[in-house]
Amino acid sequence: MAFAAPLAAQEEDVPGAPPDMPTPSPEVGVAPEPEGGRPSLDQLFAELGQPEQMGWQRIEDAIWIEWSRSGSASMDLLLxxxxxxxxxxxxxxAIEHLTALTDHAPDFAEGFNARATAFFQLDEYGLALEDIRRTLELNPRHFxxxxxxxxxxxxxGDEARALTAYQKVLEIHPHRPNVKEAVERLEFTVMGKRI
Known part of the structure; x- marks a missing residue:
């Protein structure tokens, strides 16, 4: 399953979908756990944002795990x-389960993000965009x-705004697969249209 766009052929999976959910390990490249628990999202994002970060995949996985915790076992099950x-x-x-989730947990960004993926797969771009908007309203760092x-x-066909969105991804997550290539491709296309 993948988004049907030029990025799709290169993207590992649907951009809004998380990887398989591993258990994060305290290996090289992952922010050390503070006393009393897991690293905070702020710590994880600080580590992820380092351009030379070799352990970025483990950090991304740890972020996905945090994003996937609603605080309710029943909401986690719906997700x-x-x-x-x-x-x-x-x-x-998927939409049925995720709509139940967003109805019962309207402040849980990951429910909206996952539902946006389902809407996109059904070519429901307007609904996908609305759920993406809500996801980013709740979680502005959701790369x-x-x-x-x-x-x-x-x-x-809105290449200029797509370019801006890809550039914002790189500000948050400079290691996001294939985003650099998408930026380079769109910079060339958008600059060509302006000439």
């Missing part, structure tokens, strides 16, 4: 069911939602 349905390409079922926004905008 898992929605993601499982996305993986099975049953987008209608996957920003990547999804860029893909949708590019798919709709």
């Amino acid at each position: 898992k069911q929605g993601r499982d349905a996305l993986e099975a390409e049953d987008y209608d079922l 996957a939602a920003l990547t999804g926004l860029a893909v949708v905008l590019e798919q709709m």
